[in-house]
Amino acid sequence: MKPVRVGICGLGTVGGGTFNVLTRNAEDIARRAGRPIVIEQVGHRSIHPDCDITGIKATSDVFEVAANPDVDVIVELIGGYDTARELVLAAIENGKHVVTANKALIAVHGNEIFQAAHEKGVIVAFEAAVAGGIPVIKALREGLGANRIEWVAGIINGTGNYILTHMRDEGRAFEDVLAEAQALGYAEADPTFDVEGIDAAHKLTIMASIAYGVPLQFDKAYTEGISRITGEDVDQADNLGYVIKHLGIAKRTENGLELRVHPTLIPKDRLLANVHGVKNAIAVMGDAVGPTLYYGAGAGAEPTASAVVADILDVARDINTAHHYRVPYLAFSGVGEDMNAPAIMPMEDITTAYYLRLLAVDRPGVLARVATILSDNGISIEALIQKEITEGELVPIILMTHRTKERQMNDAIREIESMADIAGAVTRIRVESLDEGE
Numbered sequence: 001m002k003p004v005r006v007g008i009c010g011l012g013t014v015g016g017g018t019f020n021v022l023t024r025n026a027e028d029i030a031r032r033a034g035r036p037i038v039i040e041q042v043g044h045r046s047i048h049p050d051c052d053i054t055g056i057k058a059t060s061d062v063f064e065v066a067a068n069p070d071v072d073v074i075v076e077l078i079g080g081y082d083t084a085r086e087l088v089l090a091a092i093e094n095g096k097h098v099v100t101a102n103k104a105l106i107a108v109h110g111n112e113i114f115q116a117a118h119e120k121g122v123i124v125a126f127e128a129a130v131a132g133g134i135p136v137i138k139a140l141r142e143g144l145g146a147n148r149i150e151w152v153a154g155i156i157n158g159t160g161n162y163i164l165t166h167m168r169d170e171g172r173a174f175e176d177v178l179a180e181a182q183a184l185g186y187a188e189a190d191p192t193f194d195v196e197g198i199d200a201a202h203k204l205t206i207m208a209s210i211a212y213g214v215p216l217q218f219d220k221a222y223t224e225g226i227s228r229i230t231g232e233d234v235d236q237a238d239n240l241g242y243v244i245k246h247l248g249i250a251k252r253t254e255n256g257l258e259l260r261v262h263p264t265l266i267p268k269d270r271l272l273a274n275v276h277g278v279k280n281a282i283a284v285m286g287d288a289v290g291p292t293l294y295y296g297a298g299a300g301a302e303p304t305a306s307a308v309v310a311d312i313l314d315v316a317r318d319i320n321t322a323h324h325y326r327v328p329y330l331a332f333s334g335v336g337e338d339m340n341a342p343a344i345m346p347m348e349d350i351t352t353a354y355y356l357r358l359l360a361v362d363r364p365g366v367l368a369r370v371a372t373i374l375s376d377n378g379i380s381i382e383a384l385i386q387k388e389i390t391e392g393e394l395v396p397i398i399l400m401t402h403r404t405k406e407r408q409m410n411d412a413i414r415e416i417e418s419m420a421d422i423a424g425a426v427t428r429i430r431v432e433s434l435d436e437g438e
């Protein structure tokens with residue numbers, strides 16, 4: 001049978017991994033696809049050292065690949081927003097199917113790209129964009145299609161989890177572990193995307209749209225990273241029976257959809273609390289199935305290539321059929337029509353419990369004043385630790401609160417920070433119990 005011809009654009013970490021997996025497993029993949037899948041051309045500026053493209057047609061102009069009449073599927077692995085968008089739209093315009101690992105592209109330009117693909121009758125596949133090798137797009141879009149999704153909570157940035165894990169286990173400095181994650185090929189080209197939560201917000205945006213049938217709305221996701229978490233926070237959370245994880249949370253409530261990415265205290269016995277290093281995991285609560293968990297490598301060359309190649313395989317299988325792609329991109333039909341409910345909630349309207357760390361001048365009455373501010377804002381304290389060791393004149397105070405509205409907490413924190421006896425900003429980490437059911 002006629003082979004499916006692939007053009008790979010970008011031969012960095014994921015492009016190199018994709019090239020190698022497609023080549024190494026060609027025989028099994030061909031049996032699964034019912035026809036060979038061949039690399040027709042590559043477009044690259046540099047080649048990953050693990051990748052040998054001898055004998056393959058190559059160009060430095062990725063748009064040449066998108067225009068090549070002998071290419072059936074473009075694999076976009078250059079990353080970024082702008083050139084990637086132009087490349088993918090050009091490929092679609094030329095009637096080519098697209099496979100991408102680019103979550104920034106899908107979260108920000110996905111609505112436009114899906115519309116263009118729909119008009120041209122081609123497929124855009126993006127399993128590798130969320131949680132690398134974990135087939136979570138497929139699970140949410142197809143496997144859980146019977147369910148009303150209650151919530152999705154995931155560790156969805158491998159670099160961030162790698163940093164938090166090594167800071168906690170080895171007491172290493174943030175910058176040192178970040179440099180290691182970069183050397184291992186886990187981090188984004190601009191690592192602030194990882195450490196400031198932008199990458200996780202891209203992925204959460206995509207999962208939420210698929211889980212709830214709403215258009216991609218990256219600009220409405222609340223985004224907070226891990227760069228301000230200190231070793232002190234990690235230790236205090238541990239003393240209190242929690243682990244700090246960077247979570248993406250999408251939750252259906254009576255008032256709309258919560259869509260938020262931030263460091264979170266979670267009880268030590270939760271499954272997500274035990275996901276370490278570059279591993280990702282996404283917990284999904286469905287009304288029929290109950291709690292489910294998807295776990296695996298969230299970044300790295302071959303784990304990500306595993307998802308890219310599976311998408312190429314899906315496309316190859318679909319090319320055999322006469323009809324258009326049978327699964328809507330965001331799982332629900334009718335993108336753009338009646339798709340705006342439920343609405344995504346402003347962050348101030350969400351309700352959660354909090355861990356607070358403040359530095360106070362070691363003087364009587366300070367703690368009482370903090371407690372009064374919290375109580376005046378309707379916030380009750382669940383636990384309190386005042387450390388005996390002083391840091392110069394300053395004493396850290398750690399507080400855990402009961403559940404309260406974010407708006408009330410913002411007001412209370414503003415008041416506390418304006419106290420003369422409080423130094424600097426209050427550290428606030430949200431707490432989620434992540435009830436996994438029976």
Ligand SMILES: NC(=O)c1ccc[n+]([C@@H]2O[C@H](COP(=O)([O-])OP(=O)(O)OC[C@H]3O[C@@H](n4cnc5c(N)ncnc54)[C@H](O)[C@@H]3O)[C@@H](O)[C@H]2O)c1
Pocket residue numbers: 009010011012013014015043044045046047048060061062077078079080083101102103104128129132185186187188189298299300301304
């Ligand atoms: N690294 C991971 O673990 C991982 C996991 C999942 C998804 N992703 C996503 O995969 C994509 C690629 O990531 P990566 O880690 O492989 O990045 P990378 O920097 O290792 O590779 C990107 C490659 O694309 C090339 N490139 C960029 N612009 C180009 C252009 N205009 N023409 C030709 N070549 C160009 C670069 O030279 C580089 O070799 C990104 O969208 C990233 O978010 C990465």
Ligand SMILES: N[C@@H](CCO)C(=O)O
Pocket residue numbers: 129131132156157158159160186187188194199298299300
């Ligand atoms: N930089 C990303 C790559 C995987 O999407 C991460 O660390 O999770």
Ligand code: NA
Pocket residue numbers: 127128129130131132133134135136137307
């Ligand atoms: Na995935």
